[in-house]
Amino acid sequence: MSLLSRLPSRSFALLGLLAATGLLYAWGLGASDWANSFYSAAVQAGSHSWKALFFGSSDAANFITVDKTPLSLWPMDLAARVFGVNAWSILVPQALMGVATVGVLYATVRRSLVAFGPRTATGGALLAGACLATTPVAALMFRFNNPDAMLVLLLTLGAYALVRAQERASTRWLMLAAAFVGLGFLAKMLQAFLVVPAFALVYLVMAPTALRRHLWQLALAAVTLVLSAGWWVAIVAAVPASSRPYIGGSQHNSVLELALGYNGFGRLSGDETGGLGNTNQDAGWTRMFGAELGGQIAWLLPAALVLLVAGVWATYARHRADVAPWSEPPPAPGPDVSQPSSALRGEGASSIVPGSAAVASSVALGSTAAASSTAAGRTTTASAAGPGTATTASSTDPGPTTTASPTDLDPATATSPTDPGPTTATPPTSPGPTHRAGPTAEPDVVARATYSGPSLRTDPGLAGLALWGGWLLVTDAVFSLMQGIFHGYYTVALAPAVAALVGMGAAALWAHAAGGRRTGAGRVDAGQVDAGQVGELDRADRRVHDGGGQSPVGTPGSRPRAASAGRRDGTAAAIVLAVVVVLTAWWSYRLLGRTSSFEPWLRVPILAAGLVAACALLTGRWLTSQDATDRDPAVQRPTRQEPTDRWPADHEPTDQDHPADRDPADHEPTDQDPADQEPTGQEHAGRTPTGPDLTGQDLRGQGTVDGRPSRRRLTGRVLAVGAGLAVAASLAGPAAYAIDTAATPHRGAIPSAGPSAGFGGMRGPGGLPGGMRGGFGGPPGGGARQGGMPQPPNGRFGPPGQNPGTGGAAPGAGGMRGGGVGGGAMGGPGALLDASTPSAELTTLLKQNAGAYTWAAATVGSNTAAGYQLATGKPVMAIGGFNGTDPAPSLARFQQYVHAGRIHYFLAGSMARGRGGDSGGSDDAQQITAWIAQTFPARTIGATTVYDLG
Template identity: 35%
Template sequence: MTTTLDPGAPAAAPVPDPPPPPRPRPRWELPTLAGLLVATAALYLWDITASGYANSFYAAAVQAGTQDWKAFFFGSLDPGNAITVDKPPASLWVMALSGRIFGFSSASLLVPQALMAVGVVALLWATVRRIAGPAAGLVAGAVFALTPVAVLMFKFDNPDALLVLLMVGAAYATTRAIEKAGTRWLLLAGVLIGFAFLTKMLQGFLVLPGLVLAYLWAAPTGMWRRIRQVLAAGVAVVVSAGWWIVAVALWPAADRPYIGGSTDNSALELAFGYNGLGRIFGGSGNGGGVPGGGVPGGGVPDGAFSGGGPGGGGGGFGGQTGLGRLFSSEIGGQISWLLPAALLLLVAGLWFTRGAARTDRTRAALLLWGGWTVVTTAVFSLMEGTFHPYYTVALAPGIAALVAVGGHEAWRARDTWTGRGTLAAATALTAVWSFVLLGRTPEFLPWLRWVVLVAGVVVAVVLLVPVGRRRWLAAVAAAAVLVGAAGPAAYAVDTTTTAHQGSIPSAGPSVEGARGGFGGGFGGPAGFGDRDGAGASPAAPGGSGPGEEHTDAALAELVTGAAGARWAAATLGSQSAASLQLATGASVMAIGGFTGSDPAPTLEQFQAWVAAGDVRYFVSGGMGGGPGGGREGRGTGAQIQEWVQQHFTASTVGGRTVYDLSSPTS
């Protein structure tokens, strides 16, 4: 800090020291970065259409958005605008715009998701590089790219890909803001978090504590200015997140689709109920209760049910709540490979920077990424509502950045026993945990776990020895990185070469004894679950799993012939509707939303639409969103089904009972 030297002059406000000059860019950095980005694109784009439409629930909404602008704006499941998906539409906008430009297909649906992974890697490199140098930036990008659950979700059509991209963008903007107390950068971070809310609602706010803590602690300006800037950024969050919520509230309800997943047709209630407190505490609102339970909105569009997990205290297919959840059989192989090392390096990094000035940017980065990781880990571990293993993709950037920044600080202190001990402990811990995780899939590369364990122990011992030769040090550091990356890289390659469909996808090979779900990494029967189920997706023949349903050719032909109607068909549950809509391109109404239990449409609304000739066929007998959902109808769905059965003649088409609503019997 610089201050006035005149003792008679009034005290001047402290002037922050200028940030250090930019690090010189080594000649190898940009070629290596280019190679990393190309490799990431290759890994994530590899055979990407093998998954077909992936999650048909979101794919149908994207298809609807390519056909109708109102469906695009609201995130409607159907172009006739009966009901929306259970999330805000930001992620659907990206995929629907791609579909409008290139035509709706598996490629136009999923390629933008894969390219977002390249964007995340680039942003992580740029963010970490500003703090810990080019090598650390490249390590952070590579660690993220090789995280199995990241490979899964950035090749899928769930909202998580855009969510992670926006949150990492907010972290970059906050890092830039901290350097010079820049208000504009901080406002940009707020806008990005607001759009993260419009992607997956309150999950986008989990990183806020880390961003706010880092800025309030380290920005080089006075406390009150820091507080005012953070409050201004909060306003940016509210405005960028709230404009769509306000638009939905002000739009006449009769002229827009019902907000799926809500109990009162309100986007705000959806945000703080089913997608908010319901996720944390479970047992209330849409998604509460056990499978087949009678609570309103008991179905869960993510493909599971909140509460009532095995043994009680569960969170759907995410296993038991508790601090060990992220290390369990259901979830460990998805995300936890480097989580122990990341937490160790966070603590070590804070110790190494304990004597630094308040404005030290390395400690600020540790607070930012540490807050991101610790808060998200705690929420995911303890939440009692709906939880799926793939949610953990939100942890991948935080883990990657902590490994890179914390590892860099320990490397700088390698001349001390503390520094060398930290590096050795992180390497050994990662090797041992990788050995455990790989042991859960004993038929998958059985030799790899032993190679990782032995190499990890050897590298850890070498790291304890003080060595002065630069080339030898570089080789040892590279070996440590390879030890940490070997296990997740193998799972990542397995994930990218396997087709995934349905509502509960998982990364990596099947885990024996896992209780979390069906198929894939959860050890369920082949073809039932996320891993080789086909549904209506192209290029992926086989059995169907939760969230996917096969559409018979005869039924598809019948519905296609009625494509001129506002709704060519109506059926119970969004999964039946989505599969039929994807197979035909016609508008299909999902009565009651995901499992047929949302209170929409009402019987009176449906009767009016039928009388106006807006609905041609009613198709019964399909699946809802999961076990026990929608097949026989619940709530208003049951009323509509009963009315149709009483007033229209049934016929069988492709194994399904179909009613022609243009020819009433009475």
């Protein structure tokens, strides 16, 4: 047998999902070239210097670091050391992180949904993974070299570890979750801690352990979080400033200042010393749905919010369905467990059937209760030791034996320990394989054998919903209300939570709407009820109504009420699911309307598919409820005379009809076992005289009910069509945006997902609209390269040439989406958010005799320096760091470098004047620029003013 043949079908589905995700994220990566040149220059530096790799320096000479902690750079650094510095070695690690994130999300969601059954769990997990993979901003950032890809992967790993920790109150998994979040801090600082409130609260409230243990476990997790996040910070603080690069983004060369100020609380208040000032005037609760962000993250956000609430309700409804029929506590232990229970002594818990006799006993919770019956020379025994124990069935003669466990998730695939083939439950009086709990088993034994599982508080599904819901709500609130620097691609941190809530909520509703519920020991589908359990419940309810005694399985009529509640839950779930599908389709229609020139034909089919899907789901639910009514033995009685323990439909029960008032000796056994009798025309096809046939024929929809064809096959087809159309209507819009994002090269510091016409433009400094979805257009006359051509409409690939509003692309790259202030003309000096693009003449000049200097050149701003550094492969000093506002170096220090012959050229540009005056940062860059202009002669090469400092 080959390895592939041993894999379950869900493995093939997962592999297909991961393969499709990898194709989407790796398709045409090289077209983006350096992507964000700011980080690409740091990767180049790290590939030449281990010191630069550790500190995250912008240049191999270790003058200044990037304005983030360096963990996200390390995979790219290592890839560049192995494969060289190029677009693929920089961007492929990001794509792999995206594929890994989808896989981890699948595993996390599937574990949370396990209580609904394996098929439901797998379906919900696949849906969650597909939602994440097709989120436009995820398709952007997992193809880009910003730190967000690493951050999202680490936080998703943390969520998986927390789900594992919550299941068994595991200290090890909890500490691992804290470690992943701590490493997220080393990727993007305080943004990683936005998930901490949800993680801590879920574990504190929902882990199955005592409060004292909760507290010390969380204390250990806090220590782990500090250690995993702080070890690099401690090393940097311990190294003398003269022996390490300057910490970019800080005003006092402090990594803690960077983490808590510029990259921390300053983002919330807008008070960021050395930053760009308040650049976001659109802060508010509707920010995620606005023109700038709606097409990047908000496609499924309304559905996620609705399904969060609906998923909680569905989980509660499942628990209610699990517990309601078994609401009575187990009987008290008796002094002599060998005596038959009261239910068997005369209350009809065991039926006297021709050819069989029954004895049953029950003991306290934690001991063993057993019931046995002998029929046709066979003995069947069912035992349970309370919730969480197994039920076994055995036979006294050779034949297959079935063992059933509360953890058996799919009864249809259960196999016998002695028979490798599949087994099916059969009526208790028929010879053949043994069954689970038959009519001779004591009802509370059946209850304990059937229901097991966690309480509602510790339910893994509810914990998962709380985890992802907390992640989404806290992060969304912070992103919506923060007053400081905010860019649309930050919202990729919401994508796993949105996808998980959609997958979990939809799967939970589907489990109810499609007619199947996962009860404690196994999934119970419509009509799939053991004949013995049905008979016991029916007889118990009738005895109570007639005053014949206490129902052994709960309050009078508990089963009919539970079944009715289940049908109501299924109908409500179908309605909510239909509403969510229509809402999502309508919202996609609205979002696509913002890009009227982008695939205009797509809007109407999505809306139509959503409406048809909703109708199909509601129709399928109606068929399911009708089918369940037709198949319910408690509702529809057989037309032939019932056995001795049942009443004909037109017979009014009397006291003499109670099993307690009948003498077994008065019963005349027949020579033929009822299971061997041939069915007559009056009997149901596929049924035995004692109840529904459990061979699986009716359950597969191949039999008939009262002569009418079963609706199961039609119901399944209608529901399948509805589910398929619902997924298509929900994912078509974001998938189209994601494909367009993958098909278009992206560069610059502020990338944006989706077609360019779909957004109002990323905000530039001062809250002004950007020129190209991400910033101001560059000043005219910047020395464009030959062959430059305008960007074609809609962000599509254009003819060979360059877009004069973007920087750094090689000839022939076609239309490209950038983003940044000073998008700058090609061949110009670059600006705040765009890398410079030196001409061939300037590149040759910078390379000449560069080995004699520490830095081949110096210029103001990290992005400007990055373009020159990537073009020449030589270190270039970034004066003032990313914004040109860091006090590095001071004028005096720069003069020392020049007099020592460590800097060859100074390259002036639009950033040369610095921004210290209006940002609260340093004005050293302005002072250095003025001193150079007064001291050294200048010449112009292309659009760049060059000063020779050597």
